[in-house]
Amino acid sequence: MTPSIYQVIHRQEEFAGTFTLRLQVQRKNRTNPPMRFNPGQFNMLYAFGTGESAISFSGLACGRELEGEGSILIHTIRAQGNVTRALECLREGDTLGVRGPFGQGWPLQKAKGKELLIIAGGLGLAPLRPVIYAALEGRLAANKVRLFYGARHPSELLYREELESWAKQIEQEISVDHGDGTWPGHIGVITDPLQAARIDGANTVAFLCGPEIMMRFCIQALLRKGVPASAISLSMERNMKCATGLCGHCQWGPNFICKDGPVFCYEDIRPWLQIRSL
Amino acid sequence: MKTIADLLHEHPFFHGLEECDLQFLASCGENCVYHDGDYLAQENNPANHFFLIRSGRVTVETFVPNRGALCLLTLHGGDIFGWSWLFPPYISAFDARAQGDVRSLRLGGECLRNKCEEDPKLGFELMKRFAKIATERLQSARIQLLDIYGSPSAQSHAT
Ligand SMILES: Cc1cc2nc3c(=O)[nH]c(=O)nc-3n(C[C@H](O)[C@H](O)[C@H](O)COP(=O)(O)OP(=O)(O)OC[C@H]3O[C@@H](n4cnc5c(N)ncnc54)[C@H](O)[C@@H]3O)c2cc1C
Numbered sequence: 313m314t315p316s317i318y319q320v321i322h323r324q325e326e327f328a329g330t331f332t333l334r335l336q337v338q339r340k341n342r343t344n345p346p347m348r349f350n351p352g353q354f355n356m357l358y359a360f361g362t363g364e365s366a367i368s369f370s371g372l373a374c375g376r377e378l379e380g381e382g383s384i385l386i387h388t389i390r391a392q393g394n395v396t397r398a399l400e401c402l403r404e405g406d407t408l409g410v411r412g413p414f415g416q417g418w419p420l421q422k423a424k425g426k427e428l429l430i431i432a433g434g435l436g437l438a439p440l441r442p443v444i445y446a447a448l449e450g451r452l453a454a455n456k457v458r459l460f461y462g463a464r465h466p467s468e469l470l471y472r473e474e475l476e477s478w479a480k481q482i483e484q485e486i487s488v489d490h491g492d493g494t495w496p497g498h499i500g501v502i503t504d505p506l507q508a509a510r511i512d513g514a515n516t517v518a519f520l521c522g523p524e525i526m527m528r529f530c531i532q533a534l535l536r537k538g539v540p541a542s543a544i545s546l547s548m549e550r551n552m553k554c555a556t557g558l559c560g561h562c563q564w565g566p567n568f569i570c571k572d573g574p575v576f577c578y579e580d581i582r583p584w585l586q587i588r589s590l
Numbered sequence: 591m592k593t594i595a596d597l598l599h600e601h602p603f604f605h606g607l608e609e610c611d612l613q614f615l616a617s618c619g620e621n622c623v624y625h626d627g628d629y630l631a632q633e634n635n636p637a638n639h640f641f642l643i644r645s646g647r648v649t650v651e652t653f654v655p656n657r658g659a660l661c662l663l664t665l666h667g668g669d670i671f672g673w674s675w676l677f678p679p680y681i682s683a684f685d686a687r688a689q690g691d692v693r694s695l696r697l698g699g700e701c702l703r704n705k706c707e708e709d710p711k712l713g714f715e716l717m718k719r720f721a722k723i724a725t726e727r728l729q730s731a732r733i734q735l736l737d738i739y740g741s742p743s744a745q746s747h748a749t
């Protein structure tokens with residue numbers, strides 16, 4: 313699969329080292345069908361001359377098109393190494409290659425008639441934002457949606473303005489590891505408000521994305537609250553190469569994360585999550 | 591009007607405890623309200639009380655010269671604060687400060703110790719509950735120390 317050329321039409325610095333790019337397909341390709349994706353899927357973004365990285369969709373679910381403009385893709389990226397640092401240098405008007413969409417997204421249908429807990433840590437809010445949009449637009453048949461979001465510091469919260477507007481419709485527990493007197497919310501780890509929350513385990517589904525260690529502790533808290541392992545989904549991140557299930561680079565137990573994931577049901581992957589060498 | 595035993599009954603820390611045990615402990619308790627900025631406890635001062643927070647927000651802080659009060663964690667309705675009354679020298683290790691109005695129950699530390707000595711079965715039950723919460727706080731503090739949201743590359747540079 314060869315990359316399509318996209319142009320950066322908007323760049324927003326979320327906080328130092330983390331930024332959101334809005335991408336539009338090159339003018340000559342705008343007559344092609346727009347890219348459609350499901351929340352939780354990802355693209356391979358190619359910084360010319362440097363390489364490719366897997367980056368989740370953090371924008372509008374289903375690749376909402378603008379009339380005759382092709383699809384607009386939104387990706388939130390943290391500069392980590394060579395590729396993501398090269399992506400960080402892109403400015404409005406610059407171009408990059410895009411391959412995708414890849415992988416299996418969030419099982420939105422599982423939320424039907426249930427309470428959906430969206431549990432995000434740090435950058436993990438990015439792949440879950442399309443789920444929040446789907447909830448706000450009434451496309452999830454969930455009874456209720458609650459967001460638990462943990463970050464390092466109030467200045468490192470993603471989508472701050474949106475968080476405020478979501479609060480009108482979605483109950484939120486935002487927790488920062490370190491905060492000062494001006495931060496009105498919870499200070500401590502995200503597992504604390506999760507542990508303190510009243511949760512009707514049998515009627516709850518949970519979508520988790522964040523550092524693996526945070527997800528492990530949150531899963532323990534959810535299981536103690538009676539949420540079944542089959543109702544917990546999590547997004548796993550491992551290095552990718554082909555993203556099409558051919559090279560074996562992302563193999564994890566019997567799964568290829570690029571093809572069978574990145575979103576997995578906890579019940580199916582529980583044994584692999586506990587093997588340290590994987 | 592609700593009695594102290596009723597209020598103890600409502601707090602998650604005492605869920606499932608026998609009514610007679612709550613009545614027995616109630617004489618140690620009083621209902622109190624703290625206003626914004628009031629200290630529930632102060633570092634290096636006698637730790638006379640065990641607090642059950644009913645509503646509001648409490649910051650647990652330590653004072654660092656040239657930096658001021660650093661907040662380590664916040665506590666909310668349903669949380670408890672303070673176990674320094676359990677062990678000599680009965681001195682608070684941290685400040686606990688109300689952020690806005692806080693409604694709390696506080697139980698006298700010495701009174702509680704005496705009750706636990708008098709009724710070791712109840713004492714053991716309470717110790718198990720303290721130990722569970724202390725373990726959860728320790729686990730949270732360890733996760734906080736790991737700085738899990740930091741970039742892995744920054745962390746490897748730091749180590
Ligand atoms: C399915 C999937 C979705 C992703 N979505 C996003 C996203 O929305 N936004 C985003 O910023 N990143 C996302 N990532 C992570 C991103 O792919 C990596 O950070 C990136 O590939 C690193 O490449 P690099 O060349 O910049 O850094 P490298 O030089 O390859 O690595 C720099 C540092 O980052 C660490 N690292 C590399 N890959 C990963 C990874 N997959 N997970 C965690 N740490 C890694 C390395 O161990 C190293 O310490 C996703 C990864 C996957 C697999």
Ligand code: FES
Pocket residue numbers: 551552553554555556557558559560561562563568569570571
């Ligand atoms: S990245 Fe090649 S098999 Fe998954």
